[in-house]
Amino acid sequence: MLALEHFVPFRLSVLSNRMTRAVAKVYALRFRLSAPEWRTMAVLGRYGAMSANSVVERTAMDKVRVSRAVAKLMANSQITRRADPRDRRRAILDLTPKGLAVYRQVVPLVLATEADLLRDLSAAERAALLDAMNKLEARTAGISHATADDA
Amino acid sequence: MLALEHFVPFRLSVLSNRMTRAVAKVYALRFRLSAPEWRTMAVLGRYGAMSANSVVERTAMDKVRVSRAVAKLMANSQITRRADPRDRRRAILDLTPKGLAVYRQVVPLVLATEADLLRDLSAAERAALLDAMNKLEARTAGISHATADDA
DNA sequence: GGCATTTGGTTACAAGTGAAACCAAATCCA
């Protein structure tokens, strides 16, 4: 028998669904952003300009999903895309001033939501949670979306 | 600026995506099960017969998603649905012997996968992780599908 | 150089998804 209460992948999925929903409320309605769009903006805001591929790695989202989020953000003038002069297949993405303004408005809102959700955790508990997640993320680093030739 | 490395909802989503993918590999190909189907079987296997609504609560999946997973599992004779005599709106779901056999085959495989993914965590770290997740789950218990996006 | 392979990214298409509308049984309540 599978003790789901102690089965980490299952618990993680339930929790992630719920927290994503809670956080999405603050940017979906007010800023008309989808989760893929917000996540793309969030990594650009945090780490600066980067290629779509890097966004894929940072977010664990599918590359098609990122591609579409990028198209939407471009249409809304929230990011720019310029060809990398060193490798013209690669497109460097970055927030526009307009995108940055949205980003700066959303950040305090999602942080407040997170703080509310985490209010039962002590600082030590929160650190332990992040620490465990660091280890799991390192262990799962290679896992991407299965493709035809990838067994 | 939003420090994504310490932002729990984001980290959870990345990790959940990766672990779900890793675990799904073991039942998707070999047993032709989708994640909603497997999750439905998993709660029935763990907690015994229950209504679709209870599956929804246990898994945090949308009720439409559960409804369709149930239809598929019925078509494959892996679960049964019988009307609850006390309340004939409600349908009691349960694994068939065939479904139970599949369940029993999948369980050790997903447990082995989990063990592999968690091998960097000590027993104490794992306990701390589950403990933190318990608190977060309690805090997010009320959150249902009121808004747009997931993933 | 020239042909095959790899890599970054997009498009086409089919499948999966959820919000809203819906149906039927149960419950509320005057």
Next chain:
DNA sequence: TGGATTTGGTTTCACTTGTAACCAAATGCC
């Protein structure tokens, strides 16, 4: 008792998603 509301669950429809197929630029290799 009987109409209104609630509840368990399914269907419809529009949208999102991922797989596979694709394009173009870069790289490998002879």
